Amino acid sequence: MKNNTTDRLVRSRHRIGRRDFLAGAAALGVASAGFPAVLRAQSETVKIGLIHPVTGFISFSGTQCRTGAQMAIDDINAAGGIKSMGGAMLEAMLGDSQGKPEIGAQEVSKMVEAGVAGFVAGYSSAISLATSQEAAKTNTPHVVDVGVSDQITSRGLANTFRFAPGYGKVAEIAVANLDTINKTAGSPAKSAMIVHEESLFGTGTAKLLSEKLPGIGIEVLDVIKHANPTRDFTNIALQIKSKQPDLIIPANYYNEYVLLARTLQQQQVEAKGIYSVLGGAASSYQFVNEYPEAAEQIMDCNHWFDPKSDTALARKKAAEAKGVIYTYEVFLAYNAVAFLADAIERAGSTDKDAVIAALAGSTWDQHGMPYGSTKMENGQNMGAQPVNTQVQNGAIEVIFPKEFASADAVFPMS
Structure with missing residues (x-):
């Protein structure tokens, strides 16, 4: 048996x-x-x-x-x-x-x-x-x-x-890199909304980001939690659309991430950037290949290999x-x-x-x-660290740290 x-x-x-x-x-x-x-x-x-x-x-x-x-x-x-x-x-x-x-x-x-x-x-x-x-x-x-x-x-x-x-170090590096990206572009991002899955991963990540983002001049307008699984993100997309944050920050697993990104695209939700932290699909070749328009120019601070x-x-x-x-x-x-x-x-x-x-x-x-x-x-x-990636022209590029980078960040989204 x-x-x-x-x-x-x-x-x-x-x-x-x-x-x-x-x-x-x-x-x-x-x-x-x-x-x-x-x-x-x-x-x-x-x-x-x-x-x-x-x-x-x-x-x-x-x-x-x-x-x-x-x-x-x-x-x-x-x-x-x-x-x-x-x-x-x-x-x-x-x-x-x-x-x-x-x-x-x-x-x-x-x-x-x-x-x-x-x-x-x-x-x-x-x-x-x-x-x-x-x-x-x-x-x-x-x-x-x-x-x-x-x-x-x-x-x-x-x-x-x-x-x-762990997510403590990931959140710390994510916020520091976002500050650099934003300031390099003239600080166009001043507000954000966080969308996270309900388990320990998403809840803990959202809490850390909520505490750290105001320190770099970004107001957190709302933090939205969703269940696992979630099969419809329309209401969440409409909430984001009504509050018009400069940044949308997702922290969720693969299936929910893909559905959220596609719903944002379908509902024509505009933002200066989608900046994921441990995004379940943002640094995924499958997501990029299957839904290239929804993935384009999304940034992510996540686990990634050394491209060199x-x-x-x-x-x-x-x-x-x-x-x-x-x-x-x-x-x-x-x-x-x-x-x-x-x-x-x-x-x-x-x-x-x-x-x-x-x-x-x-x-x-x-x-x-x-x-x-x-x-x-x-x-x-203690030597472990995440990297920042961005989908550019259908490819996943490393944008931070500079010694591992394959491209510069594109921000705000075009």
């Missing part, structure tokens, strides 16, 4: 299966009983728990995370697995949180019983909080791939790590060759797995304390991100 918790990936094609080994031994006239140690070594794997919302309202993003994580496992196994453990292969244990924190926590408990060495989870902040808390009960290493709530790392859980930035990194570009090319849209979920989950695998490699075992110590002391730099050196403090990578 198939169980989604223990639904395992096919192991590396280069590994010798037990049946193949026995068949080969028989063909050579060798008694398999003479090789018990070899057989045991062949069966050893390092189990990595991947828990994402692959069904439910955020299933697109959860599936993208799972895809990125599986790509990392495949690449690591193809390169020889965990060499310090004799070439042990990574084996994925797949769990579906269904977008619900309590189910994510249940998946953790089941996987711990099945011998998982560590977790990569859980896309949303609420799910990541639940999965990391449950993993902490058994001191099992847990790497958060996307979840941005600062509560994830501020609780003091020794087992929990996040390689990407050979490592990042090679992974992007490999993903696209498989038909995978290279979204932030893909490369953040890939890096979360690679970061955990590097710690296991340096620990030389799956001993939980040893792996946690290796994660805490990591200086891993094979990430292809605009991060600089990895430095963990209380589970948070």
Whole structure:
């Protein structure tokens, strides 16, 4: 009977299966009983728990995370697995949180019983909080791939790590970059409205922005919360249209972001700029390709790869060759797995304390991100930072920081 918790990936094609080994031994006239140690070594794997919302309202993003994580496992196994453990292969244990924190926590408990060495989870902040808390009960290493709530790392859980930035740092950089963009254009933006989804991610981001925007001379006219899922943004678009803010600032997941942007276009809502902060679709090739007019000139402060990194570009090319849209979920989950695998490699075992110590002391730099050196403090990578992107002529360009930029900002929107 198939169980989604223990639904395992096919192991590396280069590994010798037990049946193949026995068949080969028989063909050579060798008694398999003479090789018990070899057989045991062949069966050893390092189990990595991947828990994402692959069904439910955020299933697109959860599936993208799972895809990125599986790509990392495949690449690591193809390169020889965990060499310090004799070439042990990574084996994925797949769990579906269904977008619900309590189910994510249940998946953790089941996987711990099945011998998982560590977790990569859980896309949303609420799910990541639940999965990391449950993993902490058994001191099992847990790497958060996307979840941005600062509560994830501020609780003091020794087992929990996040390689990407949290929304505190994202909001800080987003506001500073917006101030620069606005002042460079002669300060045309003086007001904003924030539209955010109802969970911990959207609510926390909106609160931080509401506190910081007045400090750069931008009045927040209104903050509008919407449910997940939302299938009609007409009323919200009309509210925005009636108040005529200079800036519209969305913070929501992919499906709702796309629908909001399309509704704004259909209702002919005009603004000097749409400036997303952790926008679920603003920095997405799928959104840009499917709805180019709605996406054009939207700015976003979000997770993004270094466009000048050979490592990042090679992974992007490999993903696209498989038909995978290279979204932030893909490369953040890939890096979360690679970061955990590097710690296991340096620990030389799956001993939980040893792996946690290796994660805490990591200086891993094979990430292809605009991060600089990895430095963990209380589970948070202090080198991590977002970038600002803007859709220009159907392409996603980096506009900040300048050392990673591929274009200058276009503001106000034309």
